Amino acid sequence: MSDTPEQKKKSRKPRPRRRLSRQEENRRRFLRAGIVTGAIVAMQPLFSWVSRRFGQLRLRPPGALAGETIFLGACIKCGQCVQVCPVEAIHLADLNDGLGHGAPYIEPRDQACDFSCDALSCILACPTGALSHELGAKEEVSIGIAKLTRPDACRARRGEGFRGFARGEQFRGHLRYKEIDRWVPQPIREYEYDVELCDLCVRECPIGTTALRLEPLPDGGGSTPVVGDACVGCGVCEMICPEEPTCIEIIPSAESAQA
Amino acid sequence: MSLLRDVGVMLGRAPEKPKQKSDMAEILHARKRGKGGVNIARLIEEMAQAKSVHTWRNRRWAVLIGVNLLFTLSFFLDIQILEGSLTASRFLGFHMADIYSSLLVMLAEKHVAVNLVIGTVTVFLLWGLIGGRAFCSWVCPYHLVAEFAEMLHVWLAEKGIVQDHAIHRGVRVVFFVLFALLAFVTGHALFLTVNPIGVLSRALVYGPSLALLWVLLLLVFEVVYSRRAWCRYVCPIGLTYGVLGAAAPVRIRYHLEACAHEGECRKVCEVPHVLDLTIKNRADAAHMDVGPDCTRCGMCVDICPTHSLTFNVKGLDRIL
8 A cells, every 4th residue: 555656745735726717717706796796685685674673663863754764765874963963862773773774863761852952953964865954943853752651650640749860860861951051951860850740751841832731630639741743752751751661752753654 | 098998997807918019118028028037036035035115005004094083083072073974974064975875875865965966076076186996995994904804814825724716896887786776776775784884984983883793794704705805896985986086197107117027016906907917018008007996005016126116196297
């Protein structure tokens, strides 16, 4: 069993690669091009599946074009709206939002859009008009609509007051308290409330009683927050509600339109 | 004519041997065939001993990191110089918008946004003047990370662990059209979801995201399977800037006379087809501008042992 020198030489090298002819190499290049194209195009259905499976119907910044697809298509995902928001209410969605990846949204429980900027800075910052420039005033915004989702937990309905910090001393959200400073939003954790009947959501609503008001319950004792037509879905009520979890939530416009 | 030929090569055609050469080029080529030819073996030996030069690479990295840092700091320190990210931004309040991304958004929305038009025209003029794909190597953050992945790929390839699988370059045109079609038909700009430049740029400004995993996946693909795959075969942003820079004044210029044709430049080039003119007997003139797919990264300028490749601004030599 003695190897000839040639065999030895062969066995030392792992496996000599066959040199492809130009034509073969070209064919492979085309084939790879096809596979890569297929793989990337397949990401369209993959991402729409991801949006359906893991994504949620987001609350979009003021002026967002109606219809999720239209808004996402128009958004260039640059984040300029994020940068101008004085209360940092706007975030960019991650990859788990599928096709919504990179688009802005608001999570009002953490930080609502309180219109501290007055002039709707995010709309002015948007280069594409995905946040429509046709909007001129906060009253015209329609992010969503408030809904009392946990009426039983509502302090006002139980006739209870509220004393203390609305969201505890760790809460990082800001709100424009006009009586303190007209221009600089204040940390909510520094503002102490003391009310006989809890009306925080109504009291802080930037739109006013046409959007949210308290009405006495027929059986006496308590009052209930009632959402009016003027509600723009800014989410201040959701942010300020001292109950955990919140009793009042913003339902996205798209969802409320379907319902 | 040569412009049309160069654009053709950028879109995927294989570079061809020239049918006709200038008299000067013929003389220079002929001279190299004779005894006056360069001893390549000695040249390569000399190169191995010489200290490697990274002048242009270091300048480029400084600019690239500087620009991206300006994005980050504008938001982080609220200095508001360069707001937004690489898809769309404002420089001191002036709109800037990536041309291809803007095109997709307009196709998806079926509406022409004035601010986007202003932004794209600004970018058009800026990069038309500087030199098209210079955006890629001097600004794009993905380019930088892909360079590191490329170093790893080359190192592993030398050890025989990985192998580069070339893909037909024409596929980039297919992607350019396909992403545009998808945006128009579905109303979603899929490209903006998968675009690693946007992902990186946003991560640098707004903080890390899950989407960075996608960028990592691309880099792994480039390391183990196909060298610089995204930049070479997919990126429609790069192609857009390439077309934009077809007639741009800033170029890499090739000088035939001293070239040893040893091919070191093509080994470091991101788009080596543009340097096919450095192959023996290929150049059809004594001085030639490298094609529009060139990213003006200067790697070839740094590595060329005979200084046969230089940065050049068209027309500047005539003015000075």
